[in-house]
Amino acid sequence: MIRSILVGVLCGISAITASPVLRKRDFPDPEPCTGNCSWIHDPNIYKDSNTYYRFSTSGNIAIATAPSLTGPWEYKGALLDNGTKIIVDPHGQDIWAPNIAKIGDMFYAYYSVSTMGSQASQIGVATSSKLDPGTWIDHGSFGLPHSQNYNLIDPAIFQDSDNGPLFLTFGSYWNGIYQTPLETTDLISYSSGGGASLTNIVRNTTVGMDVVEGAIMFKWQTKYYVFFSAGNCCAAPPNLPAPGREYRVMVCRADQVTGPFKDKDGKDCLESGGTLVLGSHGDVYAPGGQGVMVDEGKPVMYYHYVKPSVGYAADQFFFGFNYLDFSSGWPVVV
Numbered sequence: 207m208i209r210s211i212l213v214g215v216l217c218g219i220s221a222i223t224a225s226p227v228l229r230k231r232d233f234p235d236p237e238p239c240t241g242n243c244s245w246i247h248d249p250n251i252y253k254d255s256n257t258y259y260r261f262s263t264s265g266n267i268a269i270a271t272a273p274s275l276t277g278p279w280e281y282k283g284a285l286l287d288n289g290t291k292i293i294v295d296p297h298g299q300d301i302w303a304p305n306i307a308k309i310g311d312m313f314y315a316y317y318s319v320s321t322m323g324s325q326a327s328q329i330g331v332a333t334s335s336k337l338d339p340g341t342w343i344d345h346g347s348f349g350l351p352h353s354q355n356y357n358l359i360d361p362a363i364f365q366d367s368d369n370g371p372l373f374l375t376f377g378s379y380w381n382g383i384y385q386t387p388l389e390t391t392d393l394i395s396y397s398s399g400g401g402a403s404l405t406n407i408v409r410n411t412t413v414g415m416d417v418v419e420g421a422i423m424f425k426w427q428t429k430y431y432v433f434f435s436a437g438n439c440c441a442a443p444p445n446l447p448a449p450g451r452e453y454r455v456m457v458c459r460a461d462q463v464t465g466p467f468k469d470k471d472g473k474d475c476l477e478s479g480g481t482l483v484l485g486s487h488g489d490v491y492a493p494g495g496q497g498v499m500v501d502e503g504k505p506v507m508y509y510h511y512v513k514p515s516v517g518y519a520a521d522q523f524f525f526g527f528n529y530l531d532f533s534s535g536w537p538v539v540v
């Protein structure tokens with residue numbers, strides 16, 4: 207009690223004295239959201255004709271739909287009604303960070319099963335010919351090999367062009383983000399060559415580094431971008447990290463889908479490089495778990511964030527999105 211009152215007072219003082227100085231960079235507020243916009247972690251959106259499907263962490267992968275990105279979002283049910291076949295911890299596991307792709311006529315939902323701080327994670331896959339709850343078939347583990355170098359979380363599939371080569375990124379805490387090519391024959395059960403084809407593409411090598419996870423690939427014009435989340439995703443007062451070390455969205459860019467990825471200053475993203483796309487600002491704290499899509503011809507980044515004025519609990523994470531301007535060659539939130 208006493209501690210939380212003290213922290214409240216201290217935060218109040220530092221906010222008043224420090225905000226004009228610390229506010230190096232302003233970001234626009236998230237676009238409006240109506241309907242079910244909270245308890246959202248790691249959103250992933252798939253637009254199927256005129257309906258937006260939003261998938262998110264927990265609740266056996268929550269599915270909501272809306273007629274536009276602004277909503278109204280309506281909760282529809284769970285992707286995995288009966289949970290997953292994967293058991294990494296019978297008592298504490300959760301299903302995280304779904305990622306949905308349509309390959310041929312089939313939808314694939316990649317997901318991770320883990321517990322906080324554990325490396326015994328697994329990436330699983332489910333399929334459906336539709337996107338709705340009740341239509342998905344769980345295939346359990348995708349079969350990526352375990353390694354001390356990475357954590358099997360945060361899968362994201364990327365297709366270079368229609369019918370072009372497929373890649374899966376994942377990870378990670380530990381050594382950051384990995385990428386592997388996939389064959390269309392491999393989409394339910396990984397078999398393409400074991401460890402040799404798993405490539406580290408983003409890594410923070412700084413001592414006491416911020417974790418790097420939640421990567422997704424995106425192509426805009428001729429360049430390949432990897433967006434990822436860095437820092438502390440889920441702290442609450444009085445245990446907040448130093449300002450700037452909370453969750454934030456970073457980006458690296460390459461001329462080829464497999465890299466090498468560099469940041470805006472030319473720094474190698476295997477050597478701690480990364481350019482900030484969206485950080486905390488105003489009443490937006492620790493944005494991350496992002497995805498990027500093209501909507502009505504415009505690139506959009508969506509993400510989850512915390513509103514300090516509301517709270518920091520799991521059910522107080524909000525869904526947000528902003529348009530991106532790539533005219534400089536680098537994504538700028540507008």
Ligand SMILES: *[C@@H]1O[C@H](CO)[C@@H](O)[C@H](O)[C@H]1NC(C)=O
Pocket residue numbers: 242244245246262265268269270281
């Ligand atoms: C909103 O969606 C979440 C899952 O994302 C679900 O747990 C919750 O029940 C939904 N709320 C309502 C009012 O439907």
Ligand SMILES: *[C@@H]1O[C@H](CO)[C@@H](O)[C@H](O)[C@H]1NC(C)=O
Pocket residue numbers: 287288340342
């Ligand atoms: C979930 O389990 C129930 C009871 O075993 C079963 O009736 C139902 O078909 C299952 N749902 C799916 C999607 O497998």
Ligand SMILES: *[C@@H]1O[C@H](CO)[C@@H](O)[C@H](O)[C@H]1NC(C)=O
Pocket residue numbers: 410411412413414415416418436437456478479480481
């Ligand atoms: C790497 O970690 C350092 C130390 O925590 C941090 O200052 C830097 O922003 C991180 N870089 C990236 C790309 O996240």
